Amino acid sequence: MKEDKKQFETEAIRTQIESTHAQEHSTPMYLTSSFTYEDAEEMRAAFAGENDKNIYSRFSNPNLQEFVDKVCTMEKAEAGYAFASGMAAIFSTFAALLSSGDHIISCRSIFGSTHTVFGKILPKWKIDTTYVDIDNTGDWDKAIQPNTKILYVETPTNPAVDIIDLEWLGRFSKKHNLILVVDNCFATPYLQQPIQYGADLVIHSATKFMDGQGRVMGGVTVGKKELIDEIYAFSRSTGPALSAFNAWVISKSLETLAVRMDRHAENALKLAKFLEKSEFVEWVKYPFLKSHPMYEVAKKQMKSGGAVVAFGIKGGLESGRTFLNNIKICSLTANLGDSRTIVTHPSSTTHAKLSEEERIKVGITPELIRVSVGLEHITDIITDIEQALKAAQ
Numbered sequence: 508m509k510e511d512k513k514q515f516e517t518e519a520i521r522t523q524i525e526s527t528h529a530q531e532h533s534t535p536m537y538l539t540s541s542f543t544y545e546d547a548e549e550m551r552a553a554f555a556g557e558n559d560k561n562i563y564s565r566f567s568n569p570n571l572q573e574f575v576d577k578v579c580t581m582e583k584a585e586a587g588y589a590f591a592s593g594m595a596a597i598f599s600t601f602a603a604l605l606s607s608g609d610h611i612i613s614c615r616s617i618f619g620s621t622h623t624v625f626g627k628i629l630p631k632w633k634i635d636t637t638y639v640d641i642d643n644t645g646d647w648d649k650a651i652q653p654n655t656k657i658l659y660v661e662t663p664t665n666p667a668v669d670i671i672d673l674e675w676l677g678r679f680s681k682k683h684n685l686i687l688v689v690d691n692c693f694a695t696p697y698l699q700q701p702i703q704y705g706a707d708l709v710i711h712s713a714t715k716f717m718d719g720q721g722r723v724m725g726g727v728t729v730g731k732k733e734l735i736d737e738i739y740a741f742s743r744s745t746g747p748a749l750s751a752f753n754a755w756v757i758s759k760s761l762e763t764l765a766v767r768m769d770r771h772a773e774n775a776l777k778l779a780k781f782l783e784k785s786e787f788v789e790w791v792k793y794p795f796l797k798s799h800p801m802y803e804v805a806k807k808q809m810k811s812g813g814a815v816v817a818f819g820i821k822g823g824l825e826s827g828r829t830f831l832n833n834i835k836i837c838s839l840t841a842n843l844g845d846s847r848t849i850v851t852h853p854s855s856t857t858h859a860k861l862s863e864e865e866r867i868k869v870g871i872t873p874e875l876i877r878v879s880v881g882l883e884h885i886t887d888i889i890t891d892i893e894q895a896l897k898a899a900q
């Protein structure tokens with residue numbers, strides 16, 4: 508971390524790798540698989556880790572370095588490693604840190620593929636996960652086993668935008684000597700920095716708000732250097748590295764993260780307030796609405812409520828489907844964190860394969876609609892959603 512720390516926006520724009528002899532203003536793309544050396548001695552020292560020369564882009568690359576440096580500055584982290592996707596970041600982090608027989612505690616409502624990693628993939632190596640409810644921390648103590656090593660949460664959660672008190676969580680994990688890993692994808696480092704509350708590692712799917720325009724995939728894990736060193740050693744040999752091209756795109760996008768998130772949140776709050784008054788809506792959940800059960804906590808740990816609004820459409824499953832069919836401007840797609848507003852109806856689409864009981868357990872009720880509010884003019888977003896709500900009744 509640099510000593511002369513500047514404001515978030517300035518660091519996001521001014522954190523840049525050194526320019527080349529061409530004195531370019533904008534960072535160039537380093538589309539190269541490997542790097543060369545002056546002589547045998549320099550090459551020997553690079554392989555021995557005695558200088559900071561790049562070797563091979565599976566290990567490191569200037570574009571990845573710039574991206575990681577930026578995220579470390581934003582999250583106030585010591586070190587990091589950039590991955591080809593959010594899932595590569597999540598899987599590699601767990602694979603690097605855990606051994607056969609270790610145990611994970613995770614909040615129940617987590618990203619779908621993370622669920623698959625915990626439920627189907629890690630058990631192959633006898634690594635099991637116990638799920639706990641994010642809104643009922645009273646009995647988390649009971650989930651702890653002698654072999655528990657990692658505590659994993661998302662906040663706000665997907666898709667129900669539930670929130671956990673990070674300050675409480677940091678104390679809880681310290682007390683039980685667990686590695687606290689937070690998926691900070693929904694908040695972005697602009698809205699929330701879990702390390703300040705005691706998180707050891709923070710993971711992002713850079714595919715979402717970091718790129719912010721639905722173009723490239725990426726992921727990153729940042730945090731304590733001793734843990735990142737293990738993740739680096741694992742990843743350098745197993746190959747989940749981000750491509751230099753994607754790193755270049757995402758690093759450029761981070762220059763505008765703050766202004767984009769401000770507008771996302773401004774639009775999202777306006778939409779949430781509109782939905783609260785709508786006769787076609789049963790309930791609305793958004794972290795910065797006073798009606799959110801964790802409103803006070805959200806205010807404490809987040810700069811704004813973010814871009815994602817969840818609401819319950821009157822009429823349940825059938826209305827949800829008709830609502831999607833009548834949407835005209837917003838997109839029907841699996842992504843989120845895009846400049847385009849995206850509406851999804853999880854129970855009839857992304858989570859349709861689960862049983863009704865399983866869906867309810869992770870907060871996906873038949874009437875739940877998730878909106879990733881984009882950067883279009885808010886009047887047009889509201890008009891589109893309003894007419895689709897009417898048509899669904």
Ligand SMILES: *Cc1c(COP(=O)(O)O)cnc(C)c1O
Nearest residue numbers: 592593594618690692712714725
């Ligand atoms: C999308 C997402 C991921 C996975 O990231 P990919 O880049 O799609 O692999 C993980 N966590 C959350 C919260 C996400 O939204």
